[in-house]
Amino acid sequence: MTGLIRTVRGDIEPGSLGICNAHDHLFMRSPQLPGQELDDAHAALTDLDSFAALGGGAVVQWTPWGMGQRLDQLPELSRRAGVHIVAATGLHQAKHYDATELAGVYDDLAALFVHQLTAGPVRAGLIKVAGAFHHLDEHTRHTLAAAAEAHHATGAPIGVHLEGGTAGLAVLDKLAGTHGVPPDRIILGHMHRFPDSAIHRQVAAAGAFIGFEGPSRAHHAADWRLMDIITALVDNGHSDRILLGGDTVTAPARSTGDGPGMSFLLHTLRPRIERELGSETATAIFTTNPSHAFAVEWTK
Known part of the structure; x- marks a missing residue:
């Protein structure tokens, strides 16, 4: 590789990342x-410590601009927990922002x-940017274009929140097809x-990474399908496209609340993947x- x-404490070699929670939030509003x-x-440090105690080496915080990233606090949390942290820039759906605040940056997002x-x-x-439910609305098209421009200027990877897991093929076509x-x-x-394995296979075959996150208190109806979905991708030769994250988005979902917190990935989900799909698959997914996915030939 x-x-x-690029972590919050500096750039590291890919082999130093370790076992990774590829999508979570330490701070968000x-x-x-x-x-x-x-x-x-x-509470953020407690979650990081519990993850590190089980062998976790890295967490990717997908909290974008304007949603309480607290970038200045992440290096110290990383140091204290002994866990690499990758932070996100970007923009979520417009509903997550004050309209006046959003207007101040909207026309120059790439910068x-x-x-x-x-x-x-x-x-x-x-x-990190976001799609709309089953379609690309004007806001999505605008932010995808800005994300693509920033990617071409820096090399940075682009992570996309798919609303309800939908419109993945449309997002992929816009980013890869239209914006290169x-x-x-x-x-x-x-x-x-949106547990349609045929769509998952198309995305994986195109070469994009597929993110599965949870368990999610807001979307737990899909949690029981997760192993079947992962198995379907692995059986079709796509174990190299899968990423897993905890996606803790509210305080009650933390380990300091009524959980399960990010440690669930390592005390429950990873052992099950090892039992049912083998240690090589677990290593591929988590390490x-x-x-x-996050290694970049940075141009700036």
């Missing part, structure tokens, strides 16, 4: 989740993304929420695949 992974903010640094990827003492290593982003620089998140 080539390139470097949204007007869509009033009173459930992830804003407690002690904002590039700045957070390349400037300042704490740099992001991922661009290499598929292996694209991560399509939440695809297990090898993230080291490829």
Whole structure:
């Protein structure tokens, strides 16, 4: 593997990443989740410590610009927990922002993304944007174009929140087909929420990474399908395209609340994958695949 992974404490070799929680949140706020903010640094450290105690080596925080990233606090959390942290820039759906705040950056998103990827003492290593439910609305098309421009300026990978797991093929076509982003620089998140294995296979065959996250308190109806979905991809030769994350988005879902927290990935999900699909598949999903997905030949 080539390139470097940009963490909040500097760039590292891909082989140093370790076992990775490829999609989670240490801090986050949204007007869509009033009173459930992830804003407690002690709770974030507790979750990181529990993950590290089970062998976890890295966490990718998908919290984009304007949603309480707290970039300045991430290096110290990383140091104290002994866990690499990759931060995100980017923009979520418009409903997650104050309209006035959003208007101030909307026309120059690519510059904002590039700045957070390349400037300042704490740099992001991922661009996170979002789709709409079963389609690409105007906001999605605008942010995908900005993400692609920032990718071409820096090399950074693009992670996409798929609403309800939908519109993955449309997002992939827009980023790769229209904007020329290499598929292996694209991560399509939440695809297990729309458990159509034929679509998953098409995305994997195109070369993009597929993100499965959970268990999710908001979308737990899809959790019981997760192993079948993973198995279908593995059986079709796509074990190298799968990423797994915890996606803790509210304070009650943390290990300091009523859980399960990010440690679930390692005390429950990884052992099951090892039993049912083998240790090589588990290593690919938790270690090898993230080291490829987030490694970049940075141009800035």
